[in-house]
Amino acid sequence: MIIKFLIFFIVNLYSNYCDKISQSFSDAIWSLKISDGKKDIVRCNSEKLLIPASSLKIVTSIYSFEKLGKDFKFKTEIMSDDVKNNTVEFFVIKGYGDMTLGSSNFNSSIDGVLNDIYDLIESKKINRIKNLIIDTSLLDDYPESSWEWQDIGNYYAARVSAFSINDNQYSIYFKTYGVGEKTDIIKIYPDPGLKIKNYVVGDLPKTGDNSYIFSNPYCENAVIRGSLGITTSAYIVKGSLPNPLETFLKILVEFLKSKNIIIENNDVIYQPLNKKLNVLKTYYSPSLSQIIKVMNKKSFNFYAESLLRYSLLKKGVYGLNENLKELGDFLKEKGINRFKIVDGSGLSRRNLFSCDGFIKLLEFAKNRYYYNEFYESLIYPGDEDAKGHIKKFGLKYNLNTRIKSGSLNGVRSYVGYLKNDGIIYSFCFNVNNYIDFIDTDLFFEELLFKIIKDKK
Helix, strand or coil: CHCCCCHHHHHHHHHHHHHHHHCCCCCEEEEEEECCCEEEEEECCCCCCCCHHHHHHHHHHHHHHHHHHCCCCCCCCCCEECCEEEEEEEEEHHHHHHHHCHHHHHCCHHHHHHHHHHHHHCCCCEEEEEEEEEEECEEECCCCCCCCCCCCEHHCCCCCEEECCHHHHEEEEEECCEEEECCCEEEEEECCCEEEEEEEEEECCCEEEEEEECCCCCCCCEEEEEEEEEECCCCCEECCCCCCHHHHHHHHHHHHHHCHHHHHHEEEEECCCCCCEEEEEEEEEECCCHHHHHHHHCHHHHHHHHHHHHHHHCCCCCCCCEEEEEEEHHHHHCCCCCCCCCCCCCCCCCCEEEHHHHHHHHEEEEEEEECCHHHHHEECCCCCCCCCCCHHCCCCCCEEEEEEEECCCCCHHHHHEEEEEEEEEEEEEEECCCCCCCCCCHHHHHHHHHHHHHHH
Protein backbone atom coordinates (compact mmCIF):
# COMPACT_ATOMS: atom_id res chain seq x y z
CA MET A 1 0.00 0.00 0.00
CA ILE A 2 2.85 2.38 0.92
CA ILE A 3 4.69 1.58 -2.34
CA LYS A 4 1.53 2.26 -4.39
CA PHE A 5 1.09 5.58 -2.60
CA LEU A 6 4.71 6.60 -3.29
CA ILE A 7 4.35 5.74 -6.97
CA PHE A 8 1.09 7.71 -7.14
CA PHE A 9 2.73 10.65 -5.34
CA ILE A 10 5.80 10.73 -7.65
CA VAL A 11 3.74 10.41 -10.83
CA ASN A 12 1.47 13.25 -9.75
CA LEU A 13 4.40 15.34 -8.56
CA TYR A 14 6.05 15.26 -11.97
CA SER A 15 2.72 15.65 -13.74
CA ASN A 16 2.48 18.93 -11.88
CA TYR A 17 5.73 20.05 -13.48
CA CYS A 18 4.41 19.14 -16.89
CA ASP A 19 1.27 21.14 -16.10
CA LYS A 20 3.45 24.10 -15.10
CA ILE A 21 5.18 23.99 -18.49
CA SER A 22 1.83 23.78 -20.27
CA GLN A 23 0.56 26.82 -18.38
CA SER A 24 3.72 28.84 -19.01
CA PHE A 25 3.87 27.94 -22.71
CA SER A 26 0.17 27.51 -23.41
CA ASP A 27 0.43 28.38 -27.12
CA ALA A 28 3.66 26.46 -27.75
CA ILE A 29 4.75 22.92 -28.53
CA TRP A 30 7.22 21.58 -25.98
CA SER A 31 9.04 18.47 -24.83
CA LEU A 32 10.88 17.43 -21.65
CA LYS A 33 12.86 14.42 -20.53
CA ILE A 34 15.29 13.80 -17.67
CA SER A 35 16.96 10.42 -17.11
CA ASP A 36 19.42 9.04 -14.57
CA GLY A 37 20.66 6.46 -17.06
CA LYS A 38 18.51 3.67 -15.66
CA LYS A 39 15.07 5.21 -15.65
CA ASP A 40 13.23 8.32 -16.69
CA ILE A 41 12.87 10.87 -13.90
CA VAL A 42 10.46 13.05 -15.87
CA ARG A 43 9.04 12.45 -19.33
CA CYS A 44 6.51 14.74 -21.01
CA ASN A 45 5.89 14.77 -24.78
CA SER A 46 9.44 13.42 -25.14
CA GLU A 47 8.65 11.59 -28.38
CA LYS A 48 7.64 14.80 -30.19
CA LEU A 49 9.80 15.88 -33.12
CA LEU A 50 10.69 19.54 -32.60
CA ILE A 51 13.13 22.02 -34.13
CA PRO A 52 16.32 21.63 -32.04
CA ALA A 53 18.22 24.71 -33.33
CA SER A 54 21.87 24.64 -32.21
CA SER A 55 21.32 21.76 -29.79
CA LEU A 56 21.68 19.67 -32.95
CA LYS A 57 25.44 20.18 -32.52
CA ILE A 58 25.18 17.44 -29.87
CA VAL A 59 24.37 15.02 -32.70
CA THR A 60 27.14 16.38 -34.93
CA SER A 61 29.67 16.16 -32.08
CA ILE A 62 28.98 12.53 -31.26
CA TYR A 63 28.83 11.50 -34.92
CA SER A 64 32.20 13.17 -35.64
CA PHE A 65 33.82 11.65 -32.56
CA GLU A 66 32.60 8.23 -33.67
CA LYS A 67 33.75 8.50 -37.28
CA LEU A 68 37.01 10.47 -36.95
CA GLY A 69 38.25 9.89 -33.41
CA LYS A 70 39.01 12.52 -30.81
CA ASP A 71 42.65 13.02 -31.87
CA PHE A 72 42.02 13.38 -35.61
CA LYS A 73 43.57 16.38 -37.35
CA PHE A 74 42.66 17.89 -40.71
CA LYS A 75 45.35 19.05 -43.09
CA THR A 76 46.23 21.56 -45.80
CA GLU A 77 49.11 20.83 -48.17
CA ILE A 78 51.38 23.17 -50.08
CA MET A 79 52.90 21.53 -53.14
CA SER A 80 54.97 22.38 -56.19
CA ASP A 81 56.94 20.76 -58.96
CA ASP A 82 60.74 20.96 -58.99
CA VAL A 83 62.33 24.38 -58.72
CA LYS A 84 64.29 25.26 -61.86
CA ASN A 85 66.09 28.58 -62.20
CA ASN A 86 64.15 29.90 -59.19
CA THR A 87 60.90 29.09 -61.03
CA VAL A 88 58.11 26.57 -60.51
CA GLU A 89 55.47 25.65 -63.05
CA PHE A 90 52.85 24.91 -60.38
CA PHE A 91 52.55 26.11 -56.80
CA VAL A 92 49.44 24.53 -55.29
CA ILE A 93 47.63 24.99 -51.98
CA LYS A 94 45.32 22.01 -51.54
CA GLY A 95 42.58 21.84 -48.91
CA TYR A 96 41.54 18.64 -47.19
CA GLY A 97 38.75 20.03 -45.07
CA ASP A 98 40.70 21.96 -42.42
CA MET A 99 38.26 24.63 -41.26
CA THR A 100 40.70 26.22 -38.77
CA LEU A 101 43.46 27.67 -40.98
CA GLY A 102 43.93 31.36 -40.22
CA SER A 103 41.25 31.26 -37.51
CA SER A 104 41.39 33.57 -34.51
CA ASN A 105 39.71 30.77 -32.56
CA PHE A 106 43.12 29.10 -32.58
CA ASN A 107 45.37 32.18 -32.45
CA SER A 108 45.95 32.31 -36.18
CA SER A 109 45.19 34.95 -38.82
CA ILE A 110 45.21 35.64 -42.54
CA ASP A 111 48.41 37.69 -42.15
CA GLY A 112 50.07 34.83 -40.30
CA VAL A 113 49.23 32.39 -43.10
CA LEU A 114 50.42 34.84 -45.79
CA ASN A 115 53.76 35.36 -44.08
CA ASP A 116 54.21 31.66 -43.52
CA ILE A 117 53.62 30.90 -47.22
CA TYR A 118 56.07 33.62 -48.20
CA ASP A 119 58.71 32.26 -45.81
CA LEU A 120 58.29 28.83 -47.41
CA ILE A 121 58.65 30.28 -50.93
CA GLU A 122 61.74 32.21 -49.89
CA SER A 123 63.29 29.13 -48.27
CA LYS A 124 62.90 27.24 -51.55
CA LYS A 125 64.51 30.15 -53.43
CA ILE A 126 61.45 30.60 -55.64
CA ASN A 127 60.96 34.01 -57.25
CA ARG A 128 58.68 33.09 -60.15
CA ILE A 129 55.45 31.05 -60.09
CA LYS A 130 53.86 30.31 -63.43
CA ASN A 131 50.62 28.91 -61.97
CA LEU A 132 49.52 29.72 -58.43
CA ILE A 133 46.57 27.47 -57.63
CA ILE A 134 44.17 26.81 -54.77
CA ASP A 135 42.83 23.27 -55.12
CA THR A 136 39.35 22.74 -53.66
CA SER A 137 38.64 19.59 -55.65
CA LEU A 138 37.90 17.59 -52.51
CA LEU A 139 34.60 19.40 -52.06
CA ASP A 140 32.70 22.16 -53.85
CA ASP A 141 29.96 22.87 -51.37
CA TYR A 142 26.78 24.91 -51.27
CA PRO A 143 24.76 26.46 -48.43
CA GLU A 144 21.72 24.59 -47.10
CA SER A 145 18.76 25.79 -49.17
CA SER A 146 16.44 26.13 -46.18
CA TRP A 147 18.61 28.66 -44.34
CA GLU A 148 16.80 31.95 -43.99
CA TRP A 149 17.57 35.00 -46.12
CA GLN A 150 18.21 36.95 -42.91
CA ASP A 151 21.00 34.52 -41.99
CA ILE A 152 22.97 33.47 -45.04
CA GLY A 153 24.99 36.66 -45.50
CA ASN A 154 26.21 36.66 -41.90
CA TYR A 155 29.27 34.96 -40.39
CA TYR A 156 27.27 32.23 -38.70
CA ALA A 157 26.15 30.96 -42.10
CA ALA A 158 29.62 30.77 -43.67
CA ARG A 159 29.84 28.25 -46.50
CA VAL A 160 32.06 25.18 -46.29
CA SER A 161 35.01 24.69 -48.65
CA ALA A 162 37.84 22.19 -48.93
CA PHE A 163 40.28 25.04 -48.31
CA SER A 164 39.14 27.53 -45.67
CA ILE A 165 40.66 30.73 -44.33
CA ASN A 166 39.68 33.01 -41.44
CA ASP A 167 36.59 30.84 -40.76
CA ASN A 168 35.42 31.89 -44.26
CA GLN A 169 34.26 35.23 -42.92
CA TYR A 170 35.07 38.92 -43.33
CA SER A 171 34.77 41.93 -41.05
CA ILE A 172 33.05 45.27 -41.64
CA TYR A 173 34.30 48.11 -39.44
CA PHE A 174 31.65 50.75 -38.68
CA LYS A 175 31.93 54.25 -37.26
CA THR A 176 28.86 55.16 -35.21
CA TYR A 177 27.56 58.63 -34.43
CA GLY A 178 24.30 59.46 -32.63
CA VAL A 179 21.18 57.42 -31.99
CA GLY A 180 19.24 57.11 -35.23
CA GLU A 181 22.09 58.56 -37.27
CA LYS A 182 23.50 56.68 -40.24
CA THR A 183 26.77 54.85 -39.68
CA ASP A 184 29.81 54.85 -41.97
CA ILE A 185 31.81 51.85 -43.15
CA ILE A 186 35.47 52.70 -42.61
CA LYS A 187 37.12 49.38 -43.45
CA ILE A 188 36.35 45.87 -44.77
CA TYR A 189 38.82 42.99 -44.39
CA PRO A 190 39.27 40.71 -46.14
CA ASP A 191 37.52 42.38 -49.05
CA PRO A 192 34.73 40.04 -50.22
CA GLY A 193 34.39 41.90 -53.51
CA LEU A 194 30.81 42.90 -52.75
CA LYS A 195 29.07 46.17 -53.50
CA ILE A 196 27.62 46.89 -50.09
CA LYS A 197 24.75 49.30 -49.44
CA ASN A 198 24.78 50.43 -45.82
CA TYR A 199 21.52 51.30 -44.06
CA VAL A 200 22.74 50.70 -40.50
CA VAL A 201 22.00 53.37 -37.90
CA GLY A 202 23.22 53.99 -34.37
CA ASP A 203 21.29 52.91 -31.29
CA LEU A 204 21.67 53.41 -27.55
CA PRO A 205 25.06 52.36 -26.13
CA LYS A 206 25.35 48.69 -25.13
CA THR A 207 22.31 47.66 -27.20
CA GLY A 208 24.70 45.53 -29.22
CA ASP A 209 24.65 44.34 -32.79
CA ASN A 210 21.18 44.25 -34.31
CA SER A 211 22.30 44.40 -37.91
CA TYR A 212 21.98 41.80 -40.66
CA ILE A 213 23.89 41.38 -43.91
CA PHE A 214 21.69 40.31 -46.82
CA SER A 215 23.65 38.53 -49.57
CA ASN A 216 24.34 35.05 -50.88
CA PRO A 217 27.28 33.15 -52.40
CA TYR A 218 26.15 33.86 -55.95
CA CYS A 219 25.60 37.62 -55.72
CA GLU A 220 27.94 40.56 -56.21
CA ASN A 221 25.80 42.89 -54.09
CA ALA A 222 24.93 43.03 -50.41
CA VAL A 223 22.70 45.15 -48.20
CA ILE A 224 23.24 45.61 -44.48
CA ARG A 225 20.37 46.87 -42.34
CA GLY A 226 19.64 47.30 -38.65
CA SER A 227 21.34 49.10 -35.79
CA LEU A 228 24.51 49.10 -33.69
CA GLY A 229 24.96 50.40 -30.18
CA ILE A 230 26.97 53.61 -30.52
CA THR A 231 30.58 53.41 -29.37
CA THR A 232 33.72 55.53 -29.59
CA SER A 233 35.73 52.72 -31.18
CA ALA A 234 35.03 50.89 -34.43
CA TYR A 235 32.13 48.46 -34.30
CA ILE A 236 32.92 45.19 -36.10
CA VAL A 237 30.22 43.16 -37.85
CA LYS A 238 31.17 39.87 -39.47
CA GLY A 239 29.83 38.45 -42.71
CA SER A 240 30.09 35.22 -44.67
CA LEU A 241 32.58 35.31 -47.55
CA PRO A 242 30.63 34.50 -50.73
CA ASN A 243 33.78 33.16 -52.42
CA PRO A 244 36.38 32.44 -49.73
CA LEU A 245 38.90 30.75 -52.03
CA GLU A 246 38.86 33.50 -54.65
CA THR A 247 39.11 36.11 -51.90
CA PHE A 248 42.18 34.54 -50.33
CA LEU A 249 43.83 33.88 -53.70
CA LYS A 250 43.51 37.56 -54.61
CA ILE A 251 45.04 38.61 -51.27
CA LEU A 252 47.85 36.06 -51.64
CA VAL A 253 48.74 37.17 -55.17
CA GLU A 254 48.88 40.83 -54.13
CA PHE A 255 50.95 39.98 -51.06
CA LEU A 256 53.50 37.87 -52.96
CA LYS A 257 53.83 40.50 -55.68
CA SER A 258 54.58 43.05 -52.95
CA LYS A 259 57.45 40.75 -51.96
CA ASN A 260 58.72 40.74 -55.56
CA ILE A 261 57.51 37.22 -56.34
CA ILE A 262 56.39 37.03 -59.96
CA ILE A 263 52.98 35.41 -60.41
CA GLU A 264 52.10 34.74 -64.05
CA ASN A 265 48.72 33.01 -63.62
CA ASN A 266 46.45 32.18 -60.71
CA ASP A 267 43.27 30.14 -60.37
CA VAL A 268 40.96 28.17 -58.10
CA ILE A 269 40.38 24.64 -59.39
CA TYR A 270 37.47 22.37 -58.62
CA GLN A 271 38.84 19.23 -60.30
CA PRO A 272 42.09 17.41 -59.37
CA LEU A 273 45.15 18.79 -61.13
CA ASN A 274 46.57 15.30 -61.90
CA LYS A 275 50.15 16.51 -61.74
CA LYS A 276 52.90 14.86 -59.76
CA LEU A 277 53.98 17.46 -57.22
CA ASN A 278 56.23 17.59 -54.18
CA VAL A 279 54.68 18.32 -50.79
CA LEU A 280 56.61 21.30 -49.42
CA LYS A 281 54.66 21.73 -46.21
CA THR A 282 51.62 20.32 -44.44
CA TYR A 283 49.55 22.37 -42.04
CA TYR A 284 47.58 20.42 -39.43
CA SER A 285 44.53 21.58 -37.58
CA PRO A 286 44.06 21.29 -33.82
CA SER A 287 42.60 17.95 -32.74
CA LEU A 288 38.95 17.14 -33.30
CA SER A 289 38.40 17.44 -29.54
CA GLN A 290 39.67 21.03 -29.60
CA ILE A 291 37.56 21.90 -32.65
CA ILE A 292 34.41 20.46 -31.07
CA LYS A 293 35.13 22.34 -27.85
CA VAL A 294 35.14 25.67 -29.73
CA MET A 295 32.13 24.57 -31.78
CA ASN A 296 29.99 23.85 -28.72
CA LYS A 297 31.23 26.64 -26.45
CA LYS A 298 30.69 29.31 -29.13
CA SER A 299 27.94 27.46 -31.00
CA PHE A 300 30.11 27.91 -34.07
CA ASN A 301 28.04 26.89 -37.08
CA PHE A 302 30.89 26.87 -39.59
CA TYR A 303 32.72 24.12 -37.70
CA ALA A 304 29.54 22.08 -37.32
CA GLU A 305 28.77 22.29 -41.04
CA SER A 306 32.37 21.41 -41.90
CA LEU A 307 32.51 18.46 -39.51
CA LEU A 308 29.31 16.98 -40.84
CA ARG A 309 30.66 17.04 -44.41
CA TYR A 310 34.07 15.60 -43.48
CA SER A 311 33.25 13.02 -40.82
CA LEU A 312 33.79 10.16 -43.30
CA LEU A 313 37.15 11.54 -44.43
CA LYS A 314 38.96 8.37 -43.27
CA LYS A 315 36.82 6.40 -45.71
CA GLY A 316 37.55 8.80 -48.56
CA VAL A 317 33.94 10.00 -48.55
CA TYR A 318 33.05 13.72 -48.48
CA GLY A 319 29.93 15.79 -48.71
CA LEU A 320 26.64 16.60 -47.05
CA ASN A 321 24.35 14.00 -48.59
CA GLU A 322 26.85 11.17 -48.11
CA ASN A 323 27.27 11.98 -44.43
CA LEU A 324 23.56 12.53 -43.82
CA LYS A 325 22.93 8.97 -45.01
CA GLU A 326 25.66 7.58 -42.76
CA LEU A 327 24.45 9.70 -39.85
CA GLY A 328 20.92 8.38 -40.36
CA ASP A 329 22.21 4.79 -40.21
CA PHE A 330 24.21 5.60 -37.08
CA LEU A 331 21.19 7.05 -35.30
CA LYS A 332 19.00 4.08 -36.22
CA GLU A 333 21.63 1.74 -34.80
CA LYS A 334 21.21 3.60 -31.51
CA GLY A 335 17.44 3.08 -31.59
CA ILE A 336 16.61 6.59 -32.85
CA ASN A 337 14.30 6.04 -35.79
CA ARG A 338 12.32 9.27 -36.05
CA PHE A 339 14.20 12.44 -36.98
CA LYS A 340 14.91 14.84 -39.81
CA ILE A 341 18.38 16.34 -40.22
CA VAL A 342 19.41 18.60 -43.10
CA ASP A 343 22.49 20.37 -41.67
CA GLY A 344 25.08 20.02 -38.93
CA SER A 345 24.61 23.28 -37.05
CA GLY A 346 20.85 23.43 -36.47
CA LEU A 347 20.44 26.70 -38.38
CA SER A 348 17.69 25.23 -40.55
CA ARG A 349 14.10 25.02 -39.36
CA ARG A 350 13.72 21.79 -41.30
CA ASN A 351 15.68 19.88 -38.67
CA LEU A 352 13.52 17.80 -36.33
CA PHE A 353 14.67 15.80 -33.31
CA SER A 354 13.09 14.48 -30.13
CA CYS A 355 14.09 14.61 -26.47
CA ASP A 356 13.97 10.80 -26.53
CA GLY A 357 16.62 10.87 -29.24
CA PHE A 358 18.85 13.35 -27.42
CA ILE A 359 18.71 11.36 -24.18
CA LYS A 360 19.67 8.15 -26.00
CA LEU A 361 22.70 9.87 -27.51
CA LEU A 362 23.76 11.48 -24.22
CA GLU A 363 23.54 8.14 -22.44
CA PHE A 364 25.41 6.41 -25.27
CA ALA A 365 28.23 8.98 -25.06
CA LYS A 366 28.72 8.31 -21.33
CA ASN A 367 30.29 4.97 -22.16
CA ARG A 368 32.49 6.09 -25.04
CA TYR A 369 36.25 6.74 -24.89
CA TYR A 370 35.75 10.39 -25.88
CA TYR A 371 33.16 11.10 -23.17
CA ASN A 372 35.44 13.38 -21.11
CA GLU A 373 36.28 15.49 -24.16
CA PHE A 374 32.64 15.67 -25.18
CA TYR A 375 31.57 16.56 -21.63
CA GLU A 376 34.22 19.30 -21.42
CA SER A 377 33.02 20.81 -24.71
CA LEU A 378 29.66 21.67 -23.14
CA ILE A 379 29.02 24.91 -21.26
CA TYR A 380 29.19 25.08 -17.46
CA PRO A 381 27.74 27.85 -15.24
CA GLY A 382 29.87 30.98 -15.60
CA ASP A 383 31.93 29.49 -18.45
CA GLU A 384 34.28 32.23 -19.72
CA ASP A 385 34.89 30.40 -22.99
CA ALA A 386 31.19 30.31 -23.80
CA LYS A 387 29.31 32.77 -25.96
CA GLY A 388 25.96 34.35 -25.15
CA HIS A 389 23.51 34.33 -22.28
CA ILE A 390 23.65 30.53 -21.79
CA LYS A 391 26.98 30.87 -19.93
CA LYS A 392 24.94 32.08 -16.93
CA PHE A 393 22.71 29.00 -16.92
CA GLY A 394 22.91 27.23 -13.54
CA LEU A 395 24.44 30.11 -11.57
CA LYS A 396 21.31 31.16 -9.69
CA TYR A 397 20.56 27.69 -8.32
CA ASN A 398 24.19 26.51 -8.20
CA LEU A 399 23.59 23.65 -10.63
CA ASN A 400 26.46 21.45 -11.78
CA THR A 401 25.42 21.37 -15.42
CA ARG A 402 27.04 20.90 -18.82
CA ILE A 403 24.75 22.21 -21.52
CA LYS A 404 24.33 22.90 -25.23
CA SER A 405 21.50 25.26 -26.00
CA GLY A 406 19.79 26.31 -29.19
CA SER A 407 17.79 29.32 -30.24
CA LEU A 408 15.91 30.55 -33.28
CA ASN A 409 12.92 32.88 -33.42
CA GLY A 410 10.30 31.09 -31.31
CA VAL A 411 12.64 28.17 -30.50
CA ARG A 412 14.61 27.43 -27.34
CA SER A 413 16.26 24.10 -26.58
CA TYR A 414 18.48 22.79 -23.77
CA VAL A 415 20.37 19.50 -23.89
CA GLY A 416 23.05 18.23 -21.53
CA TYR A 417 24.08 16.71 -18.23
CA LEU A 418 23.47 17.51 -14.56
CA LYS A 419 25.63 16.07 -11.78
CA ASN A 420 23.97 15.72 -8.37
CA ASP A 421 24.77 13.41 -5.42
CA GLY A 422 27.05 11.25 -7.53
CA ILE A 423 24.48 10.76 -10.31
CA ILE A 424 24.89 12.13 -13.83
CA TYR A 425 21.46 12.97 -15.24
CA SER A 426 20.81 13.53 -18.93
CA PHE A 427 18.24 16.20 -19.75
CA CYS A 428 16.45 17.72 -22.71
CA PHE A 429 13.93 20.55 -22.78
CA ASN A 430 12.69 22.03 -26.05
CA VAL A 431 10.05 24.69 -26.74
CA ASN A 432 8.85 25.60 -30.25
CA ASN A 433 6.49 28.31 -31.48
CA TYR A 434 6.42 30.31 -28.27
CA ILE A 435 5.99 34.05 -27.97
CA ASP A 436 9.07 35.61 -26.42
CA PHE A 437 7.62 36.94 -23.17
CA ILE A 438 9.35 34.58 -20.74
CA ASP A 439 12.99 34.04 -19.74
CA THR A 440 13.29 30.43 -20.87
CA ASP A 441 16.82 30.06 -19.43
CA LEU A 442 15.69 30.97 -15.94
CA PHE A 443 12.44 29.01 -16.30
CA PHE A 444 14.23 25.77 -17.15
CA GLU A 445 16.99 26.31 -14.59
CA GLU A 446 14.40 26.68 -11.84
CA LEU A 447 12.41 23.70 -13.15
CA LEU A 448 15.52 21.51 -13.29
CA PHE A 449 16.50 22.53 -9.77
CA LYS A 450 13.07 21.74 -8.32
CA ILE A 451 12.74 18.41 -10.10
CA ILE A 452 16.13 17.16 -8.82
CA LYS A 453 15.46 18.56 -5.36
CA ASP A 454 12.05 16.88 -5.15
CA LYS A 455 13.54 13.60 -6.34
CA LYS A 456 15.44 13.42 -3.06
